[in-house]
Amino acid sequence: MRDFKRLLDTEEYGFLKEHPRLGKRIILLGVGGSYAYGTDNENSDIDFRGITLNLPSDLLGLTQFEQFEDRDTDTVIYSFNKMVRLLLDCNPNTCEILGLEKEGYLILTELGQELLDNRSLFLSKRAARSFSGYAQGQIRRLQNAIARDSMPQARKEQHILHAVQNSLEDFRSHYESFDKGSIRLYIDKAENPGFETEIFVDASYRHLPLRDYENMWGVMRSVVKSYDKIGKRGQKDDNHLNKHAMHTIRLFMMAIDILEKGEICTRRTREQELLLKIRNGGFRREDGGFAPEFYDILADYEQRLEKASKESILPEEPDMEKVEAFVEKINRKALEV
Template identity: 75%
Template structure:
C-alpha cells in the first residue's frame, strides 16, 4: 500500500483480523459498508511510530431506519478506534462541511480499505456538499484548537488572578454552542462572574448564579460537563507528564494549521485533500515542537504563520466560486437514489 507498505503496515490484513470481527458480523455493517478508510494521523500523513490506527467509514441505513421505527446514527468500537457513520447522518454532517466527515471523502486511493460502487458514487458526488459553510465549520474547529493552546499557556504562566479570568473566558467559550442552540432561551439563566474568593487558597474565583425551570436534564448535564471539563483541565497544572503534555500541545498546534489548509483547498479548488503529503515538512515541524518555546508558549513565528493562514482563508472565502449553501434539490435526489438501493439490500 505505497507509503504504508514501506513501514510494514498492512491495513487490509489488520482489518481482517479478529479484533475487527464486528465489520463482518454486525448486521448494520458487513456488506452495507460503502466506504471504509484511514482516519487520524495515518489519514493526514502525520503519523509516527506510536500513532494509533483509526478507521472511519460509512454504512447504509437499514430499511427499518428508513421506513420503520428504528434509528441509527453511527457505530463505534473504542478498542480499535473505529467509527462508522450511517449514510443519512453522514449526509447531514457533510452538508455543514463538518471537518471530521469531510476527511473521509478526501483520502488518497490507497487509503481506502473498502470502497463499493455506491462508495465511489458518493466520492464522485462529493462536490454536492461543498459550500462556503466550510468557513464556519473549519474555522470553528480551528478556533477550538487555538483555545487549547491559549488555555495551556494560561495554566502554566499566568498569576492566579489572571488565570481565573482566563478560565472564565474559556468556560464562556465552551458554553458558546449551548448559547447559540438556545438563543431564545426561556427556561432560565446562568451568570458567571469573578469575585473575592471564598476558597482560602485563592485570591479570586469564579462564581455562578443559575436559575432554571423545566430544563431537560440532558441539556443541563451537557452545560455542566462543558464547564467541569475546562476547570478540570486547568486544575491539572503541575500534575501532568511534561513530555506527554507538550506532545499534545504541539499536536493541537499542528491540527490548527492543518484545518486551515483543508478549508483553503475546499474554498479555492473545490476539493477535499485529507492526506497533507505536500505540507508534511511544515506540519511535522510543528508536531515535533519546532515552534514551541521553553516556557511552553509558541513563538511569534508560529502566530505569524497562523495569521497568514487566517488571512488566506478569509480571502478564499471572499473569492470562492462555491455557493453559500449546497443545492438541496440535487442532494435530496442523490440521497433518495442511494436509500432506494439500501431498501433492497
C-alpha cells in the same frame, strides 16, 4: 502507507463482517487520523472511519441508527443518512473521510465510489465557519494548557473575537442587525491596564426577551472565560499540545483547499514538513509556550481563510434539491442490499 487491509481479516476486526448493520452494508471504510493526514509516527494509533447504509427499517419503519463505534479498535462507522447531515454542515471530521488518497480506502463499493464522485454536492461556504470553529477550539485547548502569556495579548484578543463569532453561528444574522436592536464586536486600543488592545461591544436593544439576551451573553462569557484560564505546566503532555497545534494549522489548510478549489485533500503531502515540525515541537519555547513564528503562521492562515471565504467558488449553501435527489437514489438502492 502501511498495509491496513490485512487487519480486516483479523479476529479483532471481526465485527466489520459479523455485525448486522455492517458487513455488506459498508460502502466505504478508510484510514483516519495521522495515517490519513501523512503526519504519523511510531506512536500513532490506527483509526478507521467509514459509512454504512441504513437498514430498510430505518428508512421505512421506526428503527433509528446514527453510528457504530468499537472503542477497542478506535473504529467509527456512520450511517449514510447521518453522514449526509454532517457533510452538509462541512463537518471537518467527516469531510476528511471523502478526501483520502486511493490507497487510504480499505473498502470502497460501487455506492461508495458514487458518493466520492458526488462529494462536491455537499461543499459550500459553510466550510469557512465550520473549519474555523474547529480550529479555534484547538487554539483554546492550547491556551488552557499553557501559561496565559504564551500568546501575545493582542493576538489573544483576535482569537477571542473569532471564537465568539464562531460559537454564535447565527451571530450576524440574528444579533448584528434586527428590529429589536443591534450589536457590534470589534477590537480597539485597550482601556484595561496591562492590555495593548481589547474587544469592545456597541450594543443597543429594545424589548429583547431576557432569555435571548442571557443566552447570547452566556455564549460570549464562556469563550472569554476559557481563554482566561491559566493552565498549569505539566498538566498536558507536550506531545498532545504539539498535536493540537498541528491540527489547528491542518484544519486551515483543508478549509482553504475546499473554498478555493472545491476539493477535499486530507493527506497534506505538500505541507508535511511544516506539520511534522509543529508536531515534533519545532515551534516550542523553553518555557513551554509557542514561539512567535508559530503565531505568525497561524495569523497567515487565518487571513488566507478569510480571503478564501470571500472569494470562494462555492455556493453559500448546498443545492438541497440535488442533494435530496442523490440521497433518495442511494437509499432506494439500500433497500435492495
